[in-house]
Amino acid sequence: MKPIEEYVVSIPDFPEQGVIFRDVTSVLQDAEGLHLAIDLMQEKLEGLDFDVVVGPESRGFIFGVPIAYNLRKPFVPVRKKGKLPRETVSIEYELEYGTASIEMHRDSIKPGQRVVIVDDLIATGGTTEAIIKLVEGMGGEVSKVIFLMELAGLKGRQRLKDYDLDSVITYPGN
Ligand SMILES: O=P(O)(O)OC[C@H]1O[C@H](OP(=O)(O)OP(=O)(O)O)[C@H](O)[C@@H]1O
Numbered sequence: 001m002k003p004i005e006e007y008v009v010s011i012p013d014f015p016e017q018g019v020i021f022r023d024v025t026s027v028l029q030d031a032e033g034l035h036l037a038i039d040l041m042q043e044k045l046e047g048l049d050f051d052v053v054v055g056p057e058s059r060g061f062i063f064g065v066p067i068a069y070n071l072r073k074p075f076v077p078v079r080k081k082g083k084l085p086r087e088t089v090s091i092e093y094e095l096e097y098g099t100a101s102i103e104m105h106r107d108s109i110k111p112g113q114r115v116v117i118v119d120d121l122i123a124t125g126g127t128t129e130a131i132i133k134l135v136e137g138m139g140g141e142v143s144k145v146i147f148l149m150e151l152a153g154l155k156g157r158q159r160l161k162d163y164d165l166d167s168v169i170t171y172p173g174n
């Protein structure tokens with residue numbers, strides 16, 4: 001089997017000049033790549049006691065749900081603004097390119113619950129920082145944050161230095 005890094009196709013200048021887009025679809029469209037990605041991410045949670053997996057729309061859903069299912073945990077989606085039907089908590093944040101607003105249902109995390117956040121990629125860390133604020137605002141504790149890919153040059157890890165963060169593939173730049 002190929003190493004996981006070889007399944008990722010990198011596209012320069014997408015969606016704008018200067019960004020190197022690390023395309024997760026190239027991993028997903030290969031049966032071995034998909035299997036390996038989920039297994040390697042899940043390994044990062046071995047021995048960890050926690051209550052719930054939280055993942056952001058849309059690429060966080062792809063990895064968060066199978067990991068939650070395999071470990072028999074609930075999955076709580078973080079959605080882009082205006083999609084959730086019940087009472088929400090929301091927050092605005094900045095991305096590597098542009099700004100966004102995300103929401104969670106207000107009753108989705110109970111005080112004291114230990115949360116694992118799962119996403120495909122950390123760039124600036126803005127998305128994860130926003131999710132952490134929502135989770136902690138509801139009284140949850142963030143036990144760990146895991147990614148398939150980390151763009152180390154964008155310093156998301158430093159931004160989230162108070163949290164236990166792990167990734168499968170690290171790119172030194174962006
Ligand atoms: O560390 P950051 O700078 O916050 O960037 C990383 C986030 O950006 C991407 O999602 P995006 O908001 O593009 O949404 P998508 O998954 O729907 O494509 C990616 O899936 C992460 O969630």
Ligand SMILES: Nc1ncnc2[nH]cnc12
Nearest residue numbers: 019020021022096121123
């Ligand atoms: N460089 C990048 N590649 C893929 N997804 C991203 N999300 C934010 N930055 C990204």
